[in-house]
Amino acid sequence: MDTIKIAVQKSGRLNEDSLRILKDCGVPIDNGKDQLRASARNFPLEVFYLRNGDIPQYLRDGVVDIAIIGENVLFEKGQDLEVAEKLGFSKCKVSVAVPKGSGYKSPADLQGKRIATSYPNTLSHFLDANGVKAEMHIINGSVEIAPNIGLADAICDIVSSGSTLFKNNLKEVDVIMRSEAVLAVSPHIGEKQAAILEQLRFRIRSVLRARDNRYVLMNVPDGKLQEIIRLLPGMRSPTVLPLAEEGWSSVHTVIPQERFWEVLDQVKQAGAEGILVCPIEKMVV
Template sequence: MTKIRIAIQKSGRLNNDSLSMLKDCGISIDNGKDQLKADARNFPMEVFYLRNGDIPQYLRDGVVDIAIIGENVLIEKGEDIGIVEKLGFSKCRVSLAVPKAMEYNSVNDFEGKRIATSYPNTVKNYLKERGVNADLHIINGSVEIAPNIGLADAICDIVSSGSTLFKNNLKEVEVMLKSEAVLAESTNISAARKEILEKLRFRIKSVLQARQSKYVLLNAPNEKLKNIIQILPGMRSPTVLPLAEEGWSSVHTVIKKDKFWEVIDELKRAGAEGILVCPIEKMVL
């Protein structure tokens, strides 16, 4: 039986979020402690647990067919590898940071400076586009300590909350790129495995749509119904059902999470009452 081979990060937040995504897609993984390879019980899939930085080469060599990986890693090590789907989790940015006491005006301040980083290609390309020359020190590990021990004048690293920079007396000054987890595809994937990938993509899209949406039910007086319906975005159009109380209707619709509070405020002003908000587990379009 043909199985699709997927790589995910061996440990860390991306590992947890990736397994959560597969679980939400209805895929159960037989995963024992410290296993480097596991099978799915109810989907034709093998899971490989790999170091994040090694995944692009495994994709390139066709050892795995697809991977859930940080977009920043592909930009650094796998620009030739295609992105199938952006997954919306493990969001971060790759930034340049300097000591808090350093006065910073523009990217030109990095001219001739020593920058410690695990992302040399990303930094080199970013500075080259801006005509800046710097001395890069490649460090595989925690780079935040480099300015404090005199190894570098600045660093380039992943930033999520910024708390690690703050603790190391650094400040973020240039955001070079924004990143999130993506589903990447090997150029060597077979036609049979490509079919399995499309089934997986369908499930992932349903999960992503659900995560980005809320199901809303509300009561509305019939004389205000027209105005309330005009406010609602809905997937196609809202569902309207008569209530037992004469002159009132129940309205059901879906609202995108990023516009949720603005729409709710408008609905209240338009006369909506008894607004009930529910999470959506899956949304198939």
């Protein structure tokens, strides 16, 4: 049977999030301890657990057909590779940070300085775009300690919460790029594997839509029905059902997560009562 080969990060948060979205897509993976390859039980998919920085080359060589990988890694090592889908999780930034006491005002202040980084290509692109020449020290891991030990004047590294910068007395001064997990595709993917990829993308989109929306039920006085319906941003038109109590209706709708609290405040003020909010498992449109 034809299968599609997908690479995911061997360990860490991206690994966990990648396996979670596959599971939510109905593709659970049986993976024993320290196993480097595993197969899905009910979908033609085989998982390769690889080091994050090696994944772009595996895609380029056609060893794997697709991969879940951070945009920051693709920008650094695989700008030639196609992105099939943005996945919305494992978000972070690649940023420039300097000691808190620094008088940094603009990228021009990096002229002639020493910058420690694990992202030399990304940093070079940023420096070139700003007409700055600086000395790079390429470090794999623990980049944030470089200024404290006198190795560098600044760093360029991944920033998630900023707590690591704070602990090392650094401050973020420039965001070079914002990153999230993406589904990347090998240029050598076969026709049958491309068809399986489309099936997987359909499932992924359904899961991501569900994560971004909430199902809401509310009781509404009939006299306020049209006013509240106008406030709802849901799919096409809400479902309206009469309640056993005369003069009241039950309104069912879907509200985007980003507008959720704003809309709830509005409909409550307009007269909605008994508002229930439910997560959505899958959402097919």
